[in-house]
Amino acid sequence: MQTNYEVFPERFRGVMKALDQLSIWSGKTFAWLIVPMVCCLVYEVFARYLFNAPTLWAYDMTYMLYGSHFMLGAAYTLAMQGHIRTDFFYRLWPVRWQGTVDSLLYVCFFFPALALWFWAGFDYAATSWERGEVAISSPWKPIIYPFKTVMPVTTVLLMLQGIAELVKSLYAARYGVWPLIDDNWDDGDQV
Amino acid sequence: MSPEILGLVSLGALFVGICVGFPISFTLMFLGVTFGYIGFGDTVFYLMVFQTFGVMREPLLAAVPLFLFMGFILEQAGLMDRLFTGFRMMLANVKGALYIAVLVTATLFAAATGIVGASVTILGVMAAPIMKKAGYDTRLSAGSIAAGGTLGMLIPPSIMLVVMGPVVGVPITELFAAAVIPGVVLATLYTIYAVTRSYLNPALGPALPIEERANSVGEIVKELLIGIVPLAVLIMSVLGSILAGLATPTDAAAMGALGAFVLSVAYRRLTWEGFKKAVFQTMIISSMILFLVATSNFYGAVFARLGSATMIAEALVALELAPLVLLIVVLALIFLLGWPLEWVPIVLVVLPILLPAVQSVGIDLVWFCTLVAVCLQTAWLSPPVALSAYYIKGVVPDWSLRDIYHGMMQFMVIQLIGLILLIIFPEIATWLPNLLFRS
Amino acid sequence: TSNAHAAAKKWRIQTALPAASMYMDIIKSFAANVDAMSGGRLKTEVLPVGAVVGFFDVQDAVDKGLVEGGFTWPHFFSGKKPAAYLFADQPSVGGMDQFTFLSWYYEGDGEKLYADFIKNDLKANMVGFINLMSGGQPLGWFKEPIKSLEDFRKLKYRSPPGITGELFNNMGVTTVSLPGGELVPAAQRGVIDAAEWINPGEDIRLGMHQVWKHYYLQGMHQASDLGTIIINGDFWKALSPDLQKIIEVAAKASVSDSIAVNIKRNGEAIHELKTKHGVTIHDTPADLYPAFAASSAKVMKDYSAKDAFFKKVADSQKAFAKNTVPYWTKLLGLYHSIGQAAQE
Numbered sequence: 005m006q007t008n009y010e011v012f013p014e015r016f017r018g019v020m021k022a023l024d025q026l027s028i029w030s031g032k033t034f035a036w037l038i039v040p041m042v043c044c045l046v047y048e049v050f051a052r053y054l055f056n057a058p059t060l061w062a063y064d065m066t067y068m069l070y071g072s073h074f075m076l077g078a079a080y081t082l083a084m085q086g087h088i089r090t091d092f093f094y095r096l097w098p099v100r101w102q103g104t105v106d107s108l109l110y111v112c113f114f115f116p117a118l119a120l121w122f123w124a125g126f127d128y129a130a131t132s133w134e135r136g137e138v139a140i141s142s143p144w145k146p147i148i149y150p151f152k153t154v155m156p157v158t159t160v161l162l163m164l165q166g167i168a169e170l171v172k173s174l175y176a177a178r179y180g181v182w183p184l185i186d187d188n189w190d191d192g193d194q195v
Numbered sequence: 196m197s198p199e200i201l202g203l204v205s206l207g208a209l210f211v212g213i214c215v216g217f218p219i220s221f222t223l224m225f226l227g228v229t230f231g232y233i234g235f236g237d238t239v240f241y242l243m244v245f246q247t248f249g250v251m252r253e254p255l256l257a258a259v260p261l262f263l264f265m266g267f268i269l270e271q272a273g274l275m276d277r278l279f280t281g282f283r284m285m286l287a288n289v290k291g292a293l294y295i296a297v298l299v300t301a302t303l304f305a306a307a308t309g310i311v312g313a314s315v316t317i318l319g320v321m322a323a324p325i326m327k328k329a330g331y332d333t334r335l336s337a338g339s340i341a342a343g344g345t346l347g348m349l350i351p352p353s354i355m356l357v358v359m360g361p362v363v364g365v366p367i368t369e370l371f372a373a374a375v376i377p378g379v380v381l382a383t384l385y386t387i388y389a390v391t392r393s394y395l396n397p398a399l400g401p402a403l404p405i406e407e408r409a410n411s412v413g414e415i416v417k418e419l420l421i422g423i424v425p426l427a428v429l430i431m432s433v434l435g436s437i438l439a440g441l442a443t444p445t446d447a448a449a450m451g452a453l454g455a456f457v458l459s460v461a462y463r464r465l466t467w468e469g470f471k472k473a474v475f476q477t478m479i480i481s482s483m484i485l486f487l488v489a490t491s492n493f494y495g496a497v498f499a500r501l502g503s504a505t506m507i508a509e510a511l512v513a514l515e516l517a518p519l520v521l522l523i524v525v526l527a528l529i530f531l532l533g534w535p536l537e538w539v540p541i542v543l544v545v546l547p548i549l550l551p552a553v554q555s556v557g558i559d560l561v562w563f564c565t566l567v568a569v570c571l572q573t574a575w576l577s578p579p580v581a582l583s584a585y586y587i588k589g590v591v592p593d594w595s596l597r598d599i600y601h602g603m604m605q606f607m608v609i610q611l612i613g614l615i616l617l618i619i620f621p622e623i624a625t626w627l628p629n630l631l632f633r634s
Numbered sequence: 635t636s637n638a639h640a641a642a643k644k645w646r647i648q649t650a651l652p653a654a655s656m657y658m659d660i661i662k663s664f665a666a667n668v669d670a671m672s673g674g675r676l677k678t679e680v681l682p683v684g685a686v687v688g689f690f691d692v693q694d695a696v697d698k699g700l701v702e703g704g705f706t707w708p709h710f711f712s713g714k715k716p717a718a719y720l721f722a723d724q725p726s727v728g729g730m731d732q733f734t735f736l737s738w739y740y741e742g743d744g745e746k747l748y749a750d751f752i753k754n755d756l757k758a759n760m761v762g763f764i765n766l767m768s769g770g771q772p773l774g775w776f777k778e779p780i781k782s783l784e785d786f787r788k789l790k791y792r793s794p795p796g797i798t799g800e801l802f803n804n805m806g807v808t809t810v811s812l813p814g815g816e817l818v819p820a821a822q823r824g825v826i827d828a829a830e831w832i833n834p835g836e837d838i839r840l841g842m843h844q845v846w847k848h849y850y851l852q853g854m855h856q857a858s859d860l861g862t863i864i865i866n867g868d869f870w871k872a873l874s875p876d877l878q879k880i881i882e883v884a885a886k887a888s889v890s891d892s893i894a895v896n897i898k899r900n901g902e903a904i905h906e907l908k909t910k911h912g913v914t915i916h917d918t919p920a921d922l923y924p925a926f927a928a929s930s931a932k933v934m935k936d937y938s939a940k941d942a943f944f945k946k947v948a949d950s951q952k953a954f955a956k957n958t959v960p961y962w963t964k965l966l967g968l969y970h971s972i973g974q975a976a977q978e
């Protein structure tokens with residue numbers, strides 16, 4: 005799914021594009037973490053079985069890459085309308101209703117919960133930075149505070165994309181059309 | 196209001212929230228925060244942080260993006276089309292040939308990936324035009340594509356089983372082993388059904404016209420060696436290494452992704468554009484699933500903390516149902532919920548609530564998980580809320596939804612037969628894991 | 635008593651223990667003691683690992699008030715501040731064993747330093763009391779006997795993570811970190827050749843003897859291994875002084891439970907392993923001891939240079955060991971000789 009920016013008044017277009025683009029850019033960038041994730045594990049398998057010398061770092065690298073990958077992709081997935089909905093009833097409603105309900109839920113559900121999550125996640129990460137915390141899941145003992153920072157960063161990215169989604173929902177509520185263009189491959193609901 | 200009741204109210208709110216159609220993960224996040232705050236104060240915010248970080252740090256779940264990546268690379272490289280073409284050529288002079296080709300391809304595809312939508316879509320794109328041209332029955336064609344496509348969530352590697360393992364507390368490898376035979380049994384039942392009907396009434400699935408057949412035996416052998424064997428070897432070695440205990444699912448998934456990449460490059464089928472799409476599609480789907488895993492874990496922790504899960508389980512136990520009756524009640528509930536809901540919230544939210552009751556009567560958990568998996572797979576074939584139908588309609592617009600539904604219902608009946616067989620003969624599920632892991 | 639019940643203050647102890655662990659019994663008896671001594675004013679619930687959080691998060695969960703209490707080993711939070719390590723697995727500082735360590739904790743500066751550590755180094759909103767001994771942990775399980783450090787270095791060995799793992803790495807041993815449940819499957823698929831877990835009583839539950847038959851009881855890496863009860867600061871402050879004292883003394887009583895449990899259940903487990911499962915008990919090769927001492931001296935030096943609080947605790951332990959270890963090791967020699975003579 006892509007946003008049809010043409011429908012918005014000109015002074016909003018820039019902001020809407022910027023919000024969408026930030027999510028898309030960050031999501032497409034962090035999507036590449038899958039490649040080092042594969043490399044780490046493959047290297048570890050070869051090191052373990054062929055060279056009889058397992059690495060110290062593969063275990064920690066794997067979960068750090070994997071955890072950052074899906075979290076930092078959450079805003080991109082939102083921009084692509086990829087977070088799964090049960091559209092049993094939803095798809096039957098007129099678009100105006102869909103837009104109205106979504107707008108209300110963004111304001112009442114989405115932003116308050118994410119703001120609180122950001123606050124607690126920020127505190128969690130900040131404490132880790134202060135202590136210079138390291139992971140003790142292996143003798144490698146890598147620093148863990150950057151990884152813990154992924155959580156508050158994710159919530160910020162989600163809130164920024166949430167603003168864009170709220171505007172789209174308000175538009176749908178007002179004009180009865182979703183400002184979206186279906187570009188066919190990357191809609192998310194294909195699990 | 197007692198905390199337990201508060202939890203039940205939150206469950207009601209969740210059901211309404213999910214039906215309203217707001218993204219499920221955000222609904223869970225909000226309800227967890229709200230009801231948790233009312234129930235036990237501001238520590239709920241830290242609970243959200245710890246639960247999420249727990250999911251972020253779970254290397255088992257790293258298998259999810261890796262298996263998705265493997266599947267999307269194979270899809271982007273068009274290796275599945277090639278598989279289908281190969282089988283079609285080989286089977287051309289058999290009645291119902293295309294049904295067999297669809298179902299065998301679907302089974303192999305299921306063993307290569309954990310994604311349902313992808314295989315239904317690809318099979319629809321590849322097989323439907325040929326089936327139409329060859330005069331195949333619309334309903335039976337749509338049904339076999341839909342049913343074959345849903346095997347992906349049962350036959351390992353299945354993303355659903357990767358997610359279910361830690362929820363139930365059973366090793367993923369045992370779940371994989373348990374799902375193999377039921378998957379093959381179902382695929383066989385589908386095939387028997389389609390072929391038998393084609394033999395009884397050749398109009399439903401005639402043999403293919405001459406121009407669709409291979410010109411010589413040599414051509415068939417060549418296609419077999421080049422088009423089918425390498426991919427089958429890759430798929431079998433990924434699965435085999437997990438089942439033989441040589442690799443963890445996460446290790447095997449990474450090796451499988453590498454193998455898919457190497458194979459696609461060797462066939463010169465993988466473009467840079469295709470590779471990028473595979474990377475981005477992996478991101479969207481794995482983020483959707485795993486973010487939902489994180490928020491469901493959080494909601495589940497709030498629900499457990501309020502004591503409602505224990506209450507429901509105790510109420511179920513207090514009914515003092517015979518184990519088999521309890522099992523059927525639980526499965527029926529999951530099947531019914533599978534109608535409006537996706538497997539993700541059912542596995543992550545509903546299953547943990549019912550689990551203690553199942554455990555209390557000593558039902559084998561590996562068998563139970565397999566039954567749940569078949570149940571949820573059936574839900575994909577149960578109209579009117581059956582995503583498979585929309586995928587097929589999306590790629591084959593001139594098949595009517597009515598015919599698609601009709602075809603799917605036929606296979607849903609076969610699913611139910613499979614499910615009953617699995618209840619009567621638990622060995623179908625438990626034999627292989629017992630042999631591999633419990634001897 | 636109905637009044638007392640109405641006033642009962644509920645609190646939960648999230649442990650880092652699986653429900654089936656033998657140390658679970660000790661924490662449950664701690665809870666029962668607290669409840670009984672408080673005359674029903676406290677009602678203690680003990681939770682297994684994972685009930686609210688996983689084992690690496692027990693300290694965080696107590697700090698943030700997610701649970702009121704926790705049981706864990708201080709080395710599980712040594713990633714936050716390395717000095718935590720010295721309150722659990724001090725790597726033979728000055729040659730202290732578990733009992734000398736306990737003497738340092740109660741008679742030396744230990745208790746004071748532990749409180750100081752939590753408040754000023756870790757800066758956590760909690761209090762903590764040492765309450766359990768789970769050392770000396772075996773070197774572990776081997777496929778084939780090892781004769782020397784050289785043999786040991788050829789193997790892939792599951793060691794505890796963190797600083798303990800570093801001690802082995804410094805000795806040139808290749809280590810792998812795995813959770814307990816994965817040890818046997820990992821051995822079966824050749825990920826590891828040898829492994830340590832906890833001690834005979836716990837190891838036998840994991841079925842380590844099904845894949846390995848050679849067991850080395852003398853390990854140095856966790857010659858002492860002390861567990862701790864931790865309590866959220868806000869919850870603690872709201873308790874009356876007598877309830878605080880009850881918890882503190884119950885923790886101290888828990889230590890003697892752990893001595894009793896360790897000797898009986900580990901001893902019985904060893905007997906069963908030898909007679910029923912054909913396990914051979916070996917002496918640890920002599921050249922491991924100096925290598926280990928050198929490795930731990932290096933680690934102690936490195937961390938002391940990097941971290942002032944670590945140095946403060948290590949120095950206190952070293953000073954304490956100077957006079958106590960010579961006396962105590964003589965006594966241990968006595969017990970060894972008496973035991974040997976009597977059994978022969």
Ligand code: NA
Binds near residue numbers: 309350353
């Ligand atoms: Na699959």
Ligand code: NA
Binds near residue numbers: 771794830831832856
């Ligand atoms: Na240990």
